[in-house]
Amino acid sequence: MKPAARLLRWYRVHGRILPWRQTRDPYKILVSEIMLQQTQVERVKVFYRNWLKEFGSWKKLAAASNADVIIAWAGLGYNRRALALRDIARQVVEQGVPTTEEDWQSLKGIGPYTAAALSAFAQQKRTLPIDTNIRRVLGRYYFGKTFPDLKDDIRIRRKTESFLPKRGHYYDVPQAIFDLATMICTKAPDCARCPLKSDCKAASKFLSGNVKIPKRSTPKPNERKHRDKRYPDRIYRGRILKVVRVSVRVDSKKLGALIDPHFDAMLDYKWVENMIDRLVKDGMIKRTKNTLSL
Ligand code: SF4
Structure with a gap:
């Protein structure tokens, strides 16, 4: 049986029922x-x-x-x-x-x-949306690379034609791979339970127990953080939006104290101002003098 057929058989039994899978x-x-x-x-x-x-x-x-x-x-x-x-x-x-x-x-x-x-x-075309899950499963299956990365996408894409069945539910294959990547072909895969194990080029490596599993297989996004703040700026920008949603007249100094209990007017004022500027630039909020609104 071809790998995609084995995968789809597994998916029919173990696949997740998700609302966006019930629609086209x-x-x-x-x-x-x-x-x-x-x-x-x-x-x-x-x-x-x-x-x-x-x-x-x-x-x-x-x-x-x-x-x-x-x-x-x-x-x-x-x-x-x-x-x-x-x-x-x-x-x-x-x-x-x-x-x-x-x-x-x-x-x-x-x-x-x-x-x-x-x-x-939506349109049931024979194509594979290559994300981190599909990259991991097919990079391992075809090339035996234990932790495939972005550079492998071109050769993974070349395999799309032979991996996807010509008829039947080929449009379910990507969803089946997503589920396999979430349940079995995880960072530390459980190859013994995998429907692709008989011909996966990485299976013997993992089954030997000799593969070192890195703490993170993808680099952490480089998020901006202000001095010793606990979270990246993204979290504080979200808090600003939350405040602005319920209170349309907010002074940016008061705002600092509302989004961060450790706000220091001397050290953090400019930081808050910059975040407001960025939200304005992104079209998230409007600013008129000291008034902020959505
Ligand atoms: S056999 Fe192992 S490495 Fe290969 S696809 Fe399955 S879980 Fe992933």
Whole structure:
């Protein structure tokens, strides 16, 4: 039996039931894909449902203001994703729903991974959206590389044609790989339970017990942090948005104390000002003298 057939058989029994797997609607799939960037599946499930209640279509989302989407996105983090999603909806309303991977990618805000995901999951095209999961599984399976990296994507892409079945549920293959990567082919894989173990080039290495598992297989993103602050700036920017959501008249000095219990007016004032400037520049908030609003 071919590897993808074994994988799909495993997936039918062990695959996760996720709301965005029950639809072929490109809008809903795009919402899930954008939310899943940098956020875990369990958290996304709740936000995904609520978002669709509020913005159920391209049109509804396209008509939303910055404040509408930032409020609805509250709690998911990386708020720029909310504005990017709304901007994509505006392009779709204007130009129509793309039907090819290339056309998806021509929209501002959609990269190669998301374009391939939309083609595969919404439009049932034979393509593999290569993310960290697919890279890990196929990089190990085909090339025996224990911890594949971005440089392997080109040769992994070349294998797409032979890995994906020509007929049947080939569009389920990427989802099946995601689940295999989450449940079995993890950083320290459980090859003994894997449906690909009979011909995976990395299986014998892992099964020998001689592979050293690194603490982190991908480098930590280089996030900006101000002096001895506990969290990266991203967390404090999220807190500023939270304050601005409920209080439209906020002095940036008071704001410092609200977002950080250790705020020091001398050492941190400029830091808060810079974060506000960045939020203004990103279109997240508006500033008039000492008033901030969404
Ligand atoms: S056999 Fe092991 S390394 Fe290969 S795909 Fe399966 S879990 Fe990953």
